[in-house]
Amino acid sequence: MSQRQITFEVLRYNPEADSAPWIQTYSVPCEEEWVILDAINYIKDHLDSTLSYRWSCHMAVCGSCGMTVNGEPTLSCKAFLRDYKGSKIRVEPLTHFPVERDLVVVLDDFMEKLQSVKPYLMPKTEKPVEEGEYKQTPRQLKNYKQYTMCINCMLCYAACPQYALNPEFIGPAALALTHRYNLDSRDAGRSERQEVVAQHEGVWECSFVGACSEVCPKDVDPAGAIQQMKIASTVDWHLEHLMPWRRK
Ligand code: SF4
Ligand code: FES
Incomplete structure (x- = not known):
């Protein structure tokens, strides 16, 4: 098994002890098939047990x-070292979130x-458990x-320039999940969610x-979901203001 010595520049910050974040370097003997998380785990296990980060x-x-x-929001357990050329890799916490400690954000x-x-199903009418499941066709499932x-x-919040400018922005993942429930044939809660979705x-x-959508490791495409919701909200507005007789 081939090994590569890589220098990891890792951001360290303990708000209770440090006046500002600082960079600590570690030289790690990396195996070819490792992901970034394996190298961070090596640091924790063999070089510095004080390094804080999350994984499961x-x-x-998870x-x-x-x-x-290296400046990109990354899922560290899915980022193979073979895709990083050179002998140095910089690892920092996700941007746009306060740092709790080292690589852990709030x-x-x-x-x-x-x-x-409200990221949960709100059926039009609740039915007793004895009446069985709320059924759905494969096509209805594919929809969402x-x-x-x-x-x-x-990662999507760390990549989003609008969230950086306005932290009040509901943001990509929460809106993509809203879309997920709105599209579900078993759900009737869209109008309740719309108050949050359609606000500025x-x-x-x-x-x-x-x-x-570019950084999303699961191909969720939150940007696509948001644009679809913009169209739906625009249709709502027209129905409400121009054709009130067609309102539901
Ligand atoms: S939408 Fe993609 S990038 Fe955003 S939180 Fe969900 S999985 Fe992560
Ligand atoms: S450790 Fe669970 S997503 Fe990376």
């Missing part, structure tokens, strides 16, 4: 290992926004399945740069 699944499922690698803002869009793939990794900090804050 090592298989692009969404907790997002980091900025996600309270996203959790509040996620709650505000792509948006269920989100793992809340926050909702879909209209997006200027369709598309960086969120």
Whole structure:
């Protein structure tokens, strides 16, 4: 198995002890098949147990290992070292979020926004459990399945220039999840979510740069979801103001 010695420049920051973030370097003997997360784990296990970062699944499922690698929002368990040329790699926390410690960021803002869009099924009429499942055809499932793939990794927020300018922006992942529930044939909660979606900090804050969809490790395409919601909101507005007799 071939090895490559790589210097990792890792951002360190302990708000209780450091006046500002600083960079620490580690020389890591990397195996060819490693991902970035393996190298960070090597640092933690063999070089410096004080380094803080999040991870859990090592298989692009839990969404907790997002980091900025060489300036790009990256899912560190899906980023193979063979795709990084040169002998140095810089690893920093995801941008646009406060740093809790080292590579760990505070996600309270996203959790509040996620709650505000009511990301759960709201059926038109509740039925007792004994009456069985709310059924759906494969075509109805296909309609929204792509948006269920989100793992809340926050790469899209770190990539989004609008979120950088206006932290009130609901943001790509929360809006993509809104779209997921709105498109679900078992759901009737769109009008309740619309209050958040159609406000200025909702879909209209997006200027369709598309960086969120470019960095998304699960091909959710939040930018596409937001543009579809803009069209739906525009149709709503026309129905409401120009053809009130067609309002639902
Ligand atoms: S939309 Fe993609 S980039 Fe954004 S949180 Fe979900 S999986 Fe991550
Ligand atoms: S460790 Fe779970 S997504 Fe990377």
